[in-house]
Amino acid sequence: MIIKQITDIIERFAPLEWQESYDNAGLIVGRPDDEVHKALLAVDVTEEVLDEAEAEGCDLVITHHPIVFRALKRFNSADPVERCVERTIRSRIALYACHTNLDSAPGGMSWRLAEMLGVGNLRVLQPSETGDGAGFGVVGELPEVIDTVEFMRIIQRRLEVSVVRYSDIATSGVRRVAVCTGAGASLIGEARRAGADIYITADMKYNDFMAPDKALTVADIGHFESEYCAIQLIFDILSKNLCTFAVRKSERSRNPVNYLV
DSSP states (O other): OBHHHHHHHHHHHSOGGGSOTTOOOEEEESOTTOBOOEEEEESSOOHHHHHHHHHHTOOEEEESSOSOOSOOOOOSSOSHHHHHHHHHHHHTOEEEEOOHHHHHSTTSHHHHHHHHTTOEEEEEEEEOTTOSSOEEEEEEEEEEEEEHHHHHHHHHHHHTOSOOEEOOOOOSEEEEEEEEEEEOGGGHHHHHHTTOSEEEEEOOOGGGGTTTTTSSEEEEOOHHHHHTTHHHHHHHHHHTTOSSSEEEEOSSOOOSOOOOO
């Protein structure tokens, strides 16, 4: 298949115009009319992921995070980004990223994570101004009230999260849950206005844990942990629409953050 046939399927689900202005989603290395035979899905482009791509004969790597955010002025293998981009060009491996457009797509990242945690009746937490159903984060309800600490333990088990950082417990039980994958501190106010008992996100800073003012509990589960679901989400999008193209979920996509617990 040619790359454009594959990326068109992804972009029907998550159009590139839905990405944020700072983002760099889309085809990063390669040409739309290049022919490819097998895709590898990962969270990030890393040297370990490229080892896997080469070993498995994958000539297209699709990730959630774009490897290139800022302009590269030289390719001399001085850092991991340069090494990876240079390597993919030499190895004729195309790179495609589906980032904030996948975050904001209806049924996208936050929707998938909330469903994994048993949250239903989902609606967008911060709708986009375009009025097309896109937006960031979701809010919904659990089938029944669950003890707040026990719900965070459920998160740990289901998502294989090593550490959950959380604010003061606002209520002994939770029913309404807000979720935003990735760095979602900016939506604490939206979660509070939505009447959430708990807000699950990542990349919270020190003062962010004071912002809820005990109106709700905020829980930081880690950036990678909140976005690892991207691999399965993209796999589902492609496998439902491509019957003759091989798609592999990476086994080398790993969290760059290590925890001592």
